[in-house]
Every structure is written in structure tokens, then in C-alpha cells.
Amino acid sequence: MFPRKTFIMAINKKGKRKIIVDFKTYFWWVFYEYDQTTFDGNQITIIAENQSFSIHYGLEQNSEKRIAVLRLNGGVFVECPKFENDSGIITPSGISELIKWILTKPSNNTIKKVVYSYPKKVLNESESNILYNTILEEIAKKA
Template identity: 45%
Template sequence: MAISKKNKNRVTVGGKEYLWWVFDEYDQTTFDGIQIKAVCSDQTHFIKYGLQQEEDDRKLVLALKDYIQLVFLSSPPKFEDSKGIITKSGIIRMIEWCKQDIHQIQYALNGNNNNLNETEKQVLLKEIQKNNLNKNH
């Protein structure tokens, strides 16, 4: 199913185009309040990030489109400015940050298995990164 480009911003990182938007939602999503969703234009994966998170509990979600595989990455830097506004450069930094080799993983899900050990979590993250973030189509 295609994603409407209406009211969405575009950014290209590593040869992949992402559509991103800001929305405000409570009780229905990972983050309550104002958040970002960046979806790869080939719809293989997406990134979600809540704006103005507490520094000691900041996280980001990297997931495949169908939520079958996902990781909650702990301790990302703040991608928005001091006023809580995220710009195109913040989105680029967010996507590039997800490509880094080492991440602290708070939670991971691979199919129905959410009881992964630390090694399995890192393997899952590498698989998502390799097959989605780093591959040009």
C-alpha cells in the first residue's frame, strides 16, 4: 500500500529516500505526544522517535514495516533543537545514527520472540540495518 506524500517531507540518506512527518498522538503509539515517523520510500522499514524525551530515558524505534522485527535503541542523542523543533538536518542525523555499528538495545522483537539475549538482539539489529538501512534499491 502506498504512503500518501501529502503533508510529508522528503529526505535522502545513503541513496534511500525517506518520507517523514511530525504528529501528536497519545495512548496509541510507542511515544506519547509529539513524535516523528520516517518511512523509507520502498516501505521496508521505518524509524519512530518521540520529541522532547527525558535524557535518561530517550529511545528510538527501528522496525520493519510489518512490526515483525523491531528494536528499541536506548540513549540516542537529541535530534531536535532546544525548542523541541526537528529539522531536515535532525532527520538526517537520526537516520545516520541508526546505521551506527554499536547500539544499546532496550527491547527487541523477532517474530513472536521477545525473549532475546543480548547477542541475539545485536544480530537482529545488524540484520535490519544490513537489509534495509544500508542497501540501495
């Protein structure tokens, strides 16, 4: 038998912006969607050039509890800070901050609060950090 090969489709770059963060290339775009995605309204999708993961972020979230979604094989919903300006506009520097924030490993001093993961489960602080570190290790392996 022939070995099984995994084929990755090329990213359609039309309508997408390119950004390089820590020497890695990502593509991002802003779009409006209602009732079809995780967020309603204006939102952002960021995808790694090698398609190993994606980040999803809603621009019109409640200011108290904001969420970013990190998708690898499933999804992890993480409480996060605000990355757009007060007018609701995100700039390339905001995109860069979001990518860096998502890819920063939690430590003993920082906790990335996982609101829920797939399958839906609310995690405590220890479970959140373990899961998040595991995901970041998987992303690093694919880079």
C-alpha cells in the first residue's frame, strides 16, 4: 500500500490581509455575519499560513466578558482583553496583539480562563492552563 498523504488546500488570499508576527505569516480578514458563526456582527478570522490553527474574535462583544476562539481540532473559548479601539476598529497592531496574546503560554502568574472547550465543558484554572499549554505545544509541533 502507498503511504497516506495529507493535502492542505492553499489559502485563498483574495480579500485577506497578510501579517507577520514573530517571523510567522498569518492571514486575516474582517467580515459581517449574523446567526451563522460564533459571534454575531463584525468579526475577525486569523489563520496561520500552514493552516495549523485559526483564531476567531468578535468586534461587537460585551465589554465585560470578551471571548476569543482558538481552533485546532476542536475549539477553545478563552476570556480575553479588548483588541480593537474605542470606535470598534481593529488595526494591524491589534491583530498582532491578539495573535501574541493567544500564543502566549499561561504561567503560574497568568491564567488563560477557558470559558468552555469542545466538547462543552467549563474548566477550572488548573484544567484551563493544562489544556491551553497542550494546545500551544500542538501548534508548535506543526509550525
